[in-house]
Amino acid sequence: MLYVVDHPLIKHKLTIMRKIDTGPKEFRELLREITLLISYEATRHIELYEIEVETPLEKAKGYCINDKDIVIVPILRAGLGMVDGILELLPNASVGHIGIYRDPETLKAVDYYFKLPKITNNSEVFVLDPMLATGVSAVDAISKIKRVGAKRITFISLISSPEGVKALEDTHPDVDIYTASLDRQLNNHGYILPGLGDAGDRLFRTK
Ligand code: URA
Numbered sequence: 001m002l003y004v005v006d007h008p009l010i011k012h013k014l015t016i017m018r019k020i021d022t023g024p025k026e027f028r029e030l031l032r033e034i035t036l037l038i039s040y041e042a043t044r045h046i047e048l049y050e051i052e053v054e055t056p057l058e059k060a061k062g063y064c065i066n067d068k069d070i071v072i073v074p075i076l077r078a079g080l081g082m083v084d085g086i087l088e089l090l091p092n093a094s095v096g097h098i099g100i101y102r103d104p105e106t107l108k109a110v111d112y113y114f115k116l117p118k119i120t121n122n123s124e125v126f127v128l129d130p131m132l133a134t135g136v137s138a139v140d141a142i143s144k145i146k147r148v149g150a151k152r153i154t155f156i157s158l159i160s161s162p163e164g165v166k167a168l169e170d171t172h173p174d175v176d177i178y179t180a181s182l183d184r185q186l187n188n189h190g191y192i193l194p195g196l197g198d199a200g201d202r203l204f205r206t207k
Pocket of ligand 1: 078131133190191192193195196197198199200
């Protein structure tokens with residue numbers, strides 16, 4: 001299922017990120033902030049356990065999340081820009097990394113890095129990539145994460161294309177997608193329109 005988290009604060013911040021003249025410092029800060037805001041919604045389903053606490057007046061029933069069983073997996077490299085935002089909400093989560101790029105000739109996913117912490121069928125896994133474009137990397141990353149035993153996976157992006165959402169929903173219908181915007185389409189080079197350009201280049205000032 002696709003959830004577009006279009007809160008006014010997110011729309012405002014995303015608009016600044018789209019602008020061609022927004023520099024890397026502001027771009028990084030906004031990506032972190034929007035990721036935190038989307039993650040607030042994307043974590044709505046995580047399980048709680050009950051505890052009892054003492055208030056200054058009496059005992060009260062309370063609730064805790066088990067964030068030690070939460071695994072965050074950024075897809076390199078632009079997904080790195082989202083890690084700090086979600087870690088602010090889930091400071092005890094583990095972080096794995098997956099490096100994938102799309103071969104421009106074959107258009108297939110090429111993996112160059114895969115390192116995940118321990119994953120069980122109870123782990124809540126959040127896969128991060130700011131741009132859900134063709135969906136090739138997201139589909140491939142999630143297939144690999146499932147192969148090591150994950151059963152509960154959520155995908156978080158900043159901007160998604162209709163093509164990427166379809167690819168992900170067709171292959172992994174059990175994975176919910178949280179995004180700040182569903183944009184119009186992909187161009188011939190696999191970039192999202194209107195989008196914000198190359199998220200990795202803008203984060204790391206590599207162009
Ligand atoms: N990756 C990006 O960084 N931007 C796009 O528009 C598509 C893929």
